[in-house]
Amino acid sequence: MSALIALVVAAVTFGTVLMFGTLGEILTEKSGNLNLGVEGIMYMGGAFGLAGAFYYEKIVGEAASSGFVAIILAILAAFLAGAVASAIYGFITITLRANQNVTGLALTIFGTGIGQFTGEFMRVKEGGFVALSNHLKDAFSSTIFPDFLKNIPVIGKMLFSHNFFFYLALILALAMHFFFSRTKTGLYLRAVGESPSTADAAGINTTKYKYLATIIGGGISAIGGMVYIVTTAGCVWNHSGLSGVGWLAVALVIFCMWRPLNAIWGSVLFGALMIMYLRVRIIFIPTEIYKILPYVVTVIVLVISSMRNNKEKQPPASLGVNYFREER
């Protein structure tokens, strides 16, 4: 039992990383932009998020630093990094109308490079080691609920013991669901992603919607990278752990069928699949097999959903296609 609980808790921690990455990409893709740069964006988020918290502590001093402020600054720094990177992507694809796949892949290469460089640069400059003080580490990874809730047997650990970021992602998923299904702006955004020419003819500013969704979506994805560094990686720059996480998020978007609510359980499931090799060891099975499980699951979901041919469970109809009013 306790092994299972431990698995769930660990899955949620890693799942939170994926949830941010996925939610951001869902927002972007709903506008019809397929941003394959998530991997790079999450790298940048990781490096800049860590930098935000680290330099904050360095400036105000360890004693005066507040966990809450550090969290806010890390989120802001990561979000900004992701937003800037996505703005570049947006400019190239929306305004210059370059191929989205190529631009996204280029952004992945660019973003991993920048993230890597920033992380290493900090490390070297600070004498070989970038680490936060223990009380900030604590602030990043401990729950926001009081002890008595956390101490309820079984449920307490499963529901109330997670870090702040998990609950933030949860609220974000709910908010996005509400946004897409209930608000006018959400409806218009979906129209842009489904059929930009229709949206345009209806008087919706497609360019504005595409830019905003892409930039905000990129910012959200970047927060995922930061969450990985300050929780799973223990507040030190760790590039190898982050590698592949962005791609996993892209796969997860498909797995969730572009629905924010599915992203909640989907990312926990993917989180579990990714860490299973650490917890549920079976001899003779190489760990690499475990690591491809999420992708295998995604392919199965894709096959099933396209076989069912349900009109509602499809990617935004104009995903990956640039829009130009005079083109036909």
Next chain:
Amino acid sequence: MNSNIAIEMRGITKRFGKVVANDSIDLIIKKGEILSLLGENGSGKTTLMNMLAGIYQPDEGQIFAEGEPLTIRSPKDAYECGIGMIHQHYKLVDVFTAAQNIVLGLKDEKLDLKTINSKVKEICDRYSFIIDPSMKIYDMSVSQKQTVEIVKVLYRGADILILDEPTAVLTPQETEKLFTVLRNMRADGKAIVIITHKLNEVMAISDEVAVLRKGKYIGTVKTCETSPQALTDMMVGHAVTLNIDRPKYDSQFPRLKVEGLTCVDDEGITKLDGVTFTAKGGEILGVAGIAGSGQKELLESITGLYPIKQGTVDFVTDEGKEKNLVGLTPMQIRKTGVGMAFVPEDRLGMGLVGSMGMTGNMMLRSWKKGKGVFLNRKSPEELAKKVWDELEVVTPSTSFPVRRLSGGNVQKVLVGREIASLPKILMTAYPVRGLDINTSYAIYNLLTEQKMNGVSVIFVGEDLDVLLELCDRILVLCGGKVSGIVDARTATKEEIGFMMTTVGGKEAADVQ
């Protein structure tokens, strides 16, 4: 100034690269009148109207509304000026409901189904149409989608309505309904522009006709003072004869034998029910029927695209041997040496690749003939040139993406390619849909030419007059059953109309 004028366009010019789509055009649109815009394929009708709808900006010239100069920068501006356009390809979001599509982009509209419903209902009552606001677009028929488009435009308070080939995909009954709505709107004082290639519709619905030719404005005439022949001459620029000659091919022989053909769709609904007929080489066999009576399934099951539940389809070779086609895929059919060509209803979906030029699209049909791994580019290029010449396709070059051609020219490329493959059986579904009158006749003549070469032509059509003039025999479908096969030289329109609605036709109806 005449206060009756809603919109005036003066000296409008629009170029796409080297193509001059509109060349200094003047046009007046009046309130309370229906104006038909007529012109051959690629003459610039859609382009001209798109400038009113804010899709394109004119390179030169000025638009006036009520005498005041007007600049329309975007579709939003157009709506604010009361101009609404229903495009050739509908602009609707498939996964949204009708109501969501209708209020899309409106500033001060709440997503409250009740108020939307009551406003929609008011519009529907006023002009007598029916829609269900909570229905999803992907569940709708073409004519329902069109209704949503019209309501959408009216909901925004449009006073000037532009309809780009609205009747091309409608059945005659649906067209009649649409015309009733349009007449109601005219009575309401709205200005209406309708683009259509069907001259009988032009004569029936419009007050005035404006004619374009190769991007230039030719003139406007009153409908009551003109005739289809006079309009065609204006459109083409010289006198043309509009009749199909129907020579008889002397040595007709059976080419395709279909017996008891039965097809069932995914939902278990019978689409074809015991269809039996023989198509002969050297004749044009027409297929008539109300839309959705099994025409599509008939052609697709013969070509191997639609699963057959029961029955036989046999191809008779030149030597008189019969080859069974049931259960074969299109590729296998081609491999057995059965020459079949098929011009499907859905042109860009099934027949052509939009981003490729004419040559590339010709190659799609013939790439198998190339030697080894290399493509044979030369003969497709020649073929493309031939089609370009003979069918007068309006395009700057054979490598120009077909997606950018005007609707009718896309169709010409497809038909031209299929005919060029020298088939033994040539099947066409609505091959002249969206084609101007002159080109339509060119296609009819091409089909007749094929017939005289001994090809067996199967022609699914909707215009009974054309079927009666063009075909040798007409097979009438009614709800998936063969209602009868008649001699087109002696049959009448009424007779066929009866057979379309009652299996067996008049005799059967009399017995009941």
